[in-house]
Amino acid sequence: MGQLKATEKLERLLSMIPWIMDNDGPTMKMVAKRFGYPEDLLLNDLTKVLFMVGPYPHTPDTLIEVLVEDGRVWIGQADWLARPIRLTPEQGFSILRKAKAMDLIIGEEDGKELRSAIVKLEASLGQNRQTFGVDIPELRNNVWLAIDDAIEMQTQLEIDYYSYSKDQTSTRIVHPIQLLNRDHNQYLYAYCETASDYRLFRLDRILVAKSTSHGISVPEESLETFSDNGMWNLAELNNLITLKITTEDSWIVSTYPVERVVTTNDGFIEVDLYVTGIAWLKRLLLRLKPETQILKAPEHIPYDLARQAAQSIVDRYKV
Amino acid sequence: MQTDMTSRKLERTLNLLAELLNAESPKSAAELKTRVGMYPEDKAAFRRTFDRDKNALRDMGVPLEIVPVPGTNPPVDGYIINKSDYYLADLNLSPAELRALNLASSSVEVLDGLSETEAIRKLGGYEENTASNVIQFPNSDDEKLSKLFDSITHRRTVDFVYGDKNRTLEPWRLEFTTGRWYLTGNNAPEMKVKTFRVDKISDLIPNDNAGEYDIPDNPPSVNLKPWSYGEGEGIETTIRIDKNLLAWARTSLDTEIEIDENGSGLAKVDVNNKEVFFARMALLLDHAEIIDPLEMRNEYLKHMSRFTEVPDGST
Numbered sequence: 026m027g028q029l030k031a032t033e034k035l036e037r038l039l040s041m042i043p044w045i046m047d048n049d050g051p052t053m054k055m056v057a058k059r060f061g062y063p064e065d066l067l068l069n070d071l072t073k074v075l076f077m078v079g080p081y082p083h084t085p086d087t088l089i090e091v092l093v094e095d096g097r098v099w100i101g102q103a104d105w106l107a108r109p110i111r112l113t114p115e116q117g118f119s120i121l122r123k124a125k126a127m128d129l130i131i132g133e134e135d136g137k138e139l140r141s142a143i144v145k146l147e148a149s150l151g152q153n154r155q156t157f158g159v160d161i162p163e164l165r166n167n168v169w170l171a172i173d174d175a176i177e178m179q180t181q182l183e184i185d186y187y188s189y190s191k192d193q194t195s196t197r198i199v200h201p202i203q204l205l206n207r208d209h210n211q212y213l214y215a216y217c218e219t220a221s222d223y224r225l226f227r228l229d230r231i232l233v234a235k236s237t238s239h240g241i242s243v244p245e246e247s248l249e250t251f252s253d254n255g256m257w258n259l260a261e262l263n264n265l266i267t268l269k270i271t272t273e274d275s276w277i278v279s280t281y282p283v284e285r286v287v288t289t290n291d292g293f294i295e296v297d298l299y300v301t302g303i304a305w306l307k308r309l310l311l312r313l314k315p316e317t318q319i320l321k322a323p324e325h326i327p328y329d330l331a332r333q334a335a336q337s338i339v340d341r342y343k344v
Numbered sequence: 345m346q347t348d349m350t351s352r353k354l355e356r357t358l359n360l361l362a363e364l365l366n367a368e369s370p371k372s373a374a375e376l377k378t379r380v381g382m383y384p385e386d387k388a389a390f391r392r393t394f395d396r397d398k399n400a401l402r403d404m405g406v407p408l409e410i411v412p413v414p415g416t417n418p419p420v421d422g423y424i425i426n427k428s429d430y431y432l433a434d435l436n437l438s439p440a441e442l443r444a445l446n447l448a449s450s451s452v453e454v455l456d457g458l459s460e461t462e463a464i465r466k467l468g469g470y471e472e473n474t475a476s477n478v479i480q481f482p483n484s485d486d487e488k489l490s491k492l493f494d495s496i497t498h499r500r501t502v503d504f505v506y507g508d509k510n511r512t513l514e515p516w517r518l519e520f521t522t523g524r525w526y527l528t529g530n531n532a533p534e535m536k537v538k539t540f541r542v543d544k545i546s547d548l549i550p551n552d553n554a555g556e557y558d559i560p561d562n563p564p565s566v567n568l569k570p571w572s573y574g575e576g577e578g579i580e581t582t583i584r585i586d587k588n589l590l591a592w593a594r595t596s597l598d599t600e601i602e603i604d605e606n607g608s609g610l611a612k613v614d615v616n617n618k619e620v621f622f623a624r625m626a627l628l629l630d631h632a633e634i635i636d637p638l639e640m641r642n643e644y645l646k647h648m649s650r651f652t653e654v655p656d657g658s659t
Contacts, residue, residue, distance in 0.1 A: 031353040032400050038358070039404070040465035059469035061461070074351050078358040080366040081379035105365040108431040109466040113405040114494030115486065116463035120445065122520070123460060126479055127448035139444035145435045146445075151497035155563055158519040162595045164479070173478060187588050192629060194588040206455065206480035209523030229595045232588060304629065311626035315650040335651035337630040342645055 029062070034070060037062050042075075042106045050097040071098060080105075117150040125159035130173070163211045163228040169204075171234040172213055176201045181239045182215070185232040190302025194232065195219065200241040204228075216243045264300045267321035269293050274313045281309075295320065307334035356382040357397045361406070365430070370411050370422025398423075406430065432466055442468045453477035458486040484525055489542060491550055492518050492527055498554040501532070505547045506540055513538070514556070516563035522595065526566040530557070539566045568598055571613065571621035578614030581621070581640050585609045586631040593628065615640065622647045 029037070041060040045051060057064040071091050079088035079102070090101040112120070124143050131139055147153050163169060175182045182201055187194045199215035202223075206212070211228040265284065270277065275294055278286050285297035300306040303326060310317060310331035319328045327333060359380045363371060373394055377383045383390045402408055407429040413422035437445075449464055464470060495502050496515050503512050514530040516537075525542035572578050585593045587607040594601055601609035615621045622644055625632060634641040 029350075031350045031357065032403070034350070034354050035357055035400065036404050036462060037465060038354075039361075040462070040469065044468055059471070060465055061470070070351065070354065074355045075358070077355055078362055080359075080362045081381075083359075083381070105362065108434065110405050110430060111432040112463050112466060113490075114497065115458050115490040116405070116460060116466070117497070118490045118493040119454070119458040119460040119486070120449070120463040120467075122454070122481070123448040123452040124445055126452045126481065127444075130451075130479065131444075131447075136444075138438070138440040139448065142437055142441035142445050145437060145441070149433045149435055152493075155561065156496050156517050156559060157493070158517065158521070158565065160519070160521040161479070162522060162598070166591075166594075168591070176478075185588075187592060189592070204478065204480065206482045206523075209482050211480075211523075229592050232591050307629060308627050311629075311648075311651065312623045315654045331651050332654060334629065335648045338626075338648050339645060339652060341630045341633055342641070 029066060034062075034066075038070065038075065039106065040109045042100055042103060043109050045098055045100045046103065046107055050099050052096050053093065053098055054096065056098060068093065071100075075100075112150065117146070117152075121146055121150065121152065121157060122159060125157070126161065129159070129161055129164045130169070161211065168231050168234045169211075169228060171236055172201055172204065172228075172231075175234075175236050176203065178236075179241045181237045181241060183233075183235045183237055184226065186226055187230045187232055188302070188304075189227075189230060190305040192302075192304030192307075198237070199224075199226070200243050216241075264302075264323055264326070265297055266300055266306070266319060266323070266326060268296045268298070268313075269318040269320050270296060271314045271316055274317065277309070277313070300326070303330070306330060311335060352382070353397075356380060356393075357400055360397050361401060364408065364423060364425045365427070367424060370413050370424040372413050372416075372420050372422050376423065435467065437467060439471075443471050446471045451477060452479045452481065454481040454486075455483045457481060457484065458490070481520075482523055485543065488545065488548055489518065489525060491548055492542065495550045496559070499557055499559065500554055501551045501556050503547075503549045503551070504540075504545045506545055511540075513540075514559075516559045517565070518542075519566050521566060522568060522598075528563060528566060537564060569613070571615050571617050571624060573620070574616030576616070578616045579637065579640060581613050581615050581634060582636040583611045583613065583625070583628075584633045584635050585611060585628065589628055589631045593632070596624070596627065610635070618643060618647075 037060045041056060041062065044059070045056060053064055053067060056062070057067050062070075072093060075089055076091045077083075077088065081087070087102075089103045089106075090099075092099040092101075121143070124139060124146065128136060128139055128143065147157070172182065182199050183196065184199055185194055185196050197220075198218040199213070200218075201213055201215045203214050204211065205214055207225070212225045213228060213231065214223065214225055216222070217224040269289070271293060277283070277298070278294070278296060281298055283296050283298045285295070287295045289295055300309075306326065307330060311334055313331075315331070317331065319326070319330065322328065359382060360376060363376055363379050371379070377390055377394070383393055398408060407426055409424055409426065410421050411424060412419035445464060445467060449460055449470075492502065492515055494500075496518060499514075501512055501514050503510065505511070512532040513527070514532070515527055516530065517528040519526045519528065526539050527542055527545065528537065528539045530536070531538040567573070583597075585601065585608060587609075590601060590603070590609045593609070593611065597611055597613060599611050599613055601611045603609050613621070618640075625634070625644060634644050
């Protein structure tokens, strides 16, 4: 016999009783499945526990009536339990959040029922579309649709991907595994044929995603599921630099993972941080004060990187 | 044995709920003990068991209130459930609507978030499992979000600390966008509309009083374009963006982009704060160019020249 705690049974029964009363003798199997209640336990609790419940003086005319016959169940004399308990704020918030997220990806036609359910939920929760909103901009384009489709159909994708840290666009064949959210961004986790390894691709940096007719075929020795372990292991990049920044730019200390922060005698701040790529560092430097200095950097990072980056921008305007 | 005890506790809690939901006036603990008839005789044991049952009901969201029993002197605590607060309003969800909520429940995953399974059961339970997760939400402080959600529901002001400052806000709108939750409302005492990042809110305390204010018909959505912050009309600025950065620019600039015949795009943004705008332009490196107006273009070049003309020793 499956096990549930008394509080878990109570919560399920109080939701289930109104539904049984509304549905003229549903099967025990259906009730068990719908409300996550092991069937053998359900039979026991309906016929041996619920049967004994009712207000004082617990005479037959006050006790709940339960009839189980031919695998079907009827409940009567339980008007006081004919409606479930209202949703708690946590429950209301969590279901509405999911419903509104789903609304972003479901089509106009397929989403009719969801949208009417949302309106009913909002009304019962004292909310409306103006007071509670969910938007995930990355889901509003064809790239997401193509990826979702490829994951479902288990087919390879051809993607044009812009690497933010390298400032390069490349075309790759990838074997999509799953869509996931890390660090507040949406990613595609996939096996990349160019890298011969698994990679995370940020959705808003995938310029084009095209379905192919080829099925996913990841080399068996590379099969793995996504794991956060080592995902952001910046130290492996071996790109530690030391910057001397003004106090006005101290925001970078709380924005990026930094290894060391020291205030210097001349009123500046020295910061050690890992860079994920030269283009990433260019963008950072161009948002800091021009007085910023690179004090220490690996060989491949020029000390006048900000000047070079700014010059490229200025040059574009000369054409 | 374990099953017997579980069944007994279940029966007793259900009978307690039966008493409370059928009572017209508050009932004292002693009266409930007699009427339920399943509690231990020993006073201390009764108290412990009664407290556990009350907590079990409250944890499920049963609005169990304590008020004095009428006519008692000295006053005796009485227990009552306000029926209008207890029952879920009849949502009249059709089977198709419930299936749609089921689908949302199984398709959207919230990392380390609150579960909505109890909510789904209250609404009619689970149909066939129809989908695996297709969208993930980032981790968030769901307890804080639920409090803010409830405060909006009941129009309760909230106090919190934000950036070392104490704030009092009439919350109007809770919104998830670009990976984060934001709260918009009327900020006291100057009663100015402000938006706050929820993850930066701490020491949140909702006020006890409900119905303290009205929410306007169209509370503003969060403005994630800091270059547009400021008084007066912004300067309409046109930017040409190379093809390879279009997807990212679309979310980064949060604007529609018109694609031209060579695949690059034209975006229009309203600029009030040039410094912030230039910092955002810098993210596009040499893949974008201000086209119009000329003054904005020249000012950006002047801004960049601060980097190209730095004295030796700087970057």
